[in-house]
Amino acid sequence: MRQLGIGELARRVGMRPSALRYYESVGLLPSAERTAGRRVYPVATVRRIALIKMAQRAGFTLAEIRALLDTDGDRGTTRQWRALAESKLPELDRFIRQTQMLRDAVADCLACGCMNFDKCGLLAEDGPGTAQPRG
Amino acid sequence: MRQLGIGELARRVGMRPSALRYYESVGLLPSAERTAGRRVYPVATVRRIALIKMAQRAGFTLAEIRALLDTDGDRGTTRQWRALAESKLPELDRFIRQTQMLRDAVADCLACGCMNFDKCGLLAEDGPGTAQPRG
DNA sequence: CTCCTGGTTCAAGCGCACTTGAGGTCAAGG
DNA sequence: CCTTGACCTCAAGTGCGCTTGAACCAGGAG
Numbered sequence: 001m002r003q004l005g006i007g008e009l010a011r012r013v014g015m016r017p018s019a020l021r022y023y024e025s026v027g028l029l030p031s032a033e034r035t036a037g038r039r040v041y042p043v044a045t046v047r048r049i050a051l052i053k054m055a056q057r058a059g060f061t062l063a064e065i066r067a068l069l070d071t072d073g074d075r076g077t078t079r080q081w082r083a084l085a086e087s088k089l090p091e092l093d094r095f096i097r098q099t100q101m102l103r104d105a106v107a108d109c110l111a112c113g114c115m116n117f118d119k120c121g122l123l124a125e126d127g128p129g130t131a132q133p134r135g
Numbered sequence: 136m137r138q139l140g141i142g143e144l145a146r147r148v149g150m151r152p153s154a155l156r157y158y159e160s161v162g163l164l165p166s167a168e169r170t171a172g173r174r175v176y177p178v179a180t181v182r183r184i185a186l187i188k189m190a191q192r193a194g195f196t197l198a199e200i201r202a203l204l205d206t207d208g209d210r211g212t213t214r215q216w217r218a219l220a221e222s223k224l225p226e227l228d229r230f231i232r233q234t235q236m237l238r239d240a241v242a243d244c245l246a247c248g249c250m251n252f253d254k255c256g257l258l259a260e261d262g263p264g265t266a267q268p269r270g
Numbered sequence: 271c272t273c274c275t276g277g278t279t280c281a282a283g284c285g286c287a288c289t290t291g292a293g294g295t296c297a298a299g300g
Numbered sequence: 301c302c303t304t305g306a307c308c309t310c311a312a313g314t315g316c317g318c319t320t321g322a323a324c325c326a327g328g329a330g
Contacts, residue, residue, distance in 0.1 A: 150318095151318085157317070157318055171326065172326080198316095
């Protein structure tokens, strides 16, 4: 089975068919080949969607993800791709660090037993919440 | 200056005053003390908001964050806090791993030079997009 | 005293990422 | 033949996380 109907694909990626149609409508998925009017997807689409979901959870908007995924060899888009990817890398790094701090803070606070995340001693002045906002 | 007006606080955390009023309205920030009708915040609020923003970026909804932050010593809420925090830890772990994979994928793809993230050889079958969805 | 800045409330509006509903097509099964 | 079910399109609706607008107030500068 190298081809998937929209229902099957949706099941595999844990989304609803409507979401996949929506992705197509906003250009995030290429317009799928139709057989008797119905969308038929190559299995590789599963991976593409997994990639989309990952990027999305990392805070990219669908428009940004589309920009990252659509290059089709054009010089202009390629430059854009590089710029976007490069600009996003430090953002991702910062994000990963912060998420790790949050994770550790939650874990430490559970261990500490104070049961009040906000007032927890482990989150004191030098803790994760102390970073200066830019701007 | 151990007290902040809403404008100053907003500036420090990089948000708009309207967002802070909104947070108060949904119980994410305690109702601030008023002086001549105006909200006055202790500087510690900066940290609380930083915490909120971090959790938010990690995919928590504001309702979940409120649940994590509001415990006020009550046994029931404390049990809920522990349950929520414990259920969120593995989620955060998975999330961090995935974000790291995405980061590496973007970096590798930039290095590889193919300029097509989707088709990039570095993202092949055993790559980040291969995880099974939980059905 | 008047104006300006920056605050107040409340209701309505907005953008994103979908979902839902109405109305229709098609193929297989009883 | 009729039903069932999965799919189609298109428009409208939903929920979250704010933002905006209208109408009002309070304190300080000129």
